[in-house]
Amino acid sequence: MALSIEQKTVDAIRQHGARDYPNECCGMLLGQADGDQKRVLEAVPLRNLRTVPAEAQKLLPLESPGRESERNRFLIDPREQIRVEKEARARGVDVVGYYHSHPDHPARPSNYDREHAWPWYSYVILSVTQGQPADLTGWVLTENRERFDPEPVEIL
Amino acid sequence: MPVTVLIPTPLRQYTGKKESVVVEAKNVAEALQQLTSEYPDLRRHLFTDDGKLRNFVNVYLGDEDIRFLQKDQTPLNDKDVLSIVPSIAGGADLYCICK
Numbered sequence: 194m195a196l197s198i199e200q201k202t203v204d205a206i207r208q209h210g211a212r213d214y215p216n217e218c219c220g221m222l223l224g225q226a227d228g229d230q231k232r233v234l235e236a237v238p239l240r241n242l243r244t245v246p247a248e249a250q251k252l253l254p255l256e257s258p259g260r261e262s263e264r265n266r267f268l269i270d271p272r273e274q275i276r277v278e279k280e281a282r283a284r285g286v287d288v289v290g291y292y293h294s295h296p297d298h299p300a301r302p303s304n305y306d307r308e309h310a311w312p313w314y315s316y317v318i319l320s321v322t323q324g325q326p327a328d329l330t331g332w333v334l335t336e337n338r339e340r341f342d343p344e345p346v347e348i349l
Numbered sequence: 350m351p352v353t354v355l356i357p358t359p360l361r362q363y364t365g366k367k368e369s370v371v372v373e374a375k376n377v378a379e380a381l382q383q384l385t386s387e388y389p390d391l392r393r394h395l396f397t398d399d400g401k402l403r404n405f406v407n408v409y410l411g412d413e414d415i416r417f418l419q420k421d422q423t424p425l426n427d428k429d430v431l432s433i434v435p436s437i438a439g440g441a442d443l444y445c446i447c448k
Contacts, residue, residue: 269436271407271434275409303440303442311357312360313360
């Protein structure tokens with residue numbers, strides 16, 4: 194299983210991570226899947242709904258809002274997600290995964306990432322250190338939901 | 350009454366690649382029960398170990414989030430369409446265990 198992505202799309206994700214620092218950024222990966230091989234054709238930046246806590250809390254409440262915020266949590270607005278996915282389908286592209294940033298944290302999935310992950314999707318994580326985009330990694334949740342397997346990211 | 354449940358891409362591997370499944374149900378809870386008894390591998394992704402709908406599973410009746418209707422007791426009518434919409438959430442560890 195692997196994810197291929199063009200350099201310019203990686204650059205767009207990196208710029209998004211730097212732009213939204215110190216908050217987490219998030220977005221959708223559109224492309225095509227052929228068995229376990231996925232190809233990203235486009236990264237669509239989306240708003241981190243955690244920047245609007247009143248809205249986000251109605252959808253997916255945080256357990257300790259004192260320690261959790263838009264700096265270490267992201268949530269995609271489902272209405273935006275449905276809209277972008279529908280438009281993509283009409284163009285013949287699918288959602289193959291999502292990306293988000295970890296400001297001043299490594300590009301490794303957290304327990305919170307795992308608990309909220311879905312199978313099959315590719316999860317791309319970008320570490321942003323002191324505002325500078327750093328490592329970018331890819332992951333897929335295992336069937337039993339117990340962990341993420343690394344997914345090689347092939348940059349074209 | 351027959352209602353259609355739309356299955357999102359990441360879960361289609363558990364429904365024999367079907368994009369939608371028709372179930373007989375009077376409300377949302379029954380519809381999801383029917384769906385997961387027909388396709389038991391879906392269960393762990395939709396429900397917690399103690400049988401509650403996971404809080405990051407969005408269910409829409411038409412264009413409405415059932416959270417803002419009557420949750421899983423939302424009644425269903427003939428030919429209603431339910432969509433399972435994966436909530437996309439995550440974030441870094443609260444404490445940095447880097448290095």
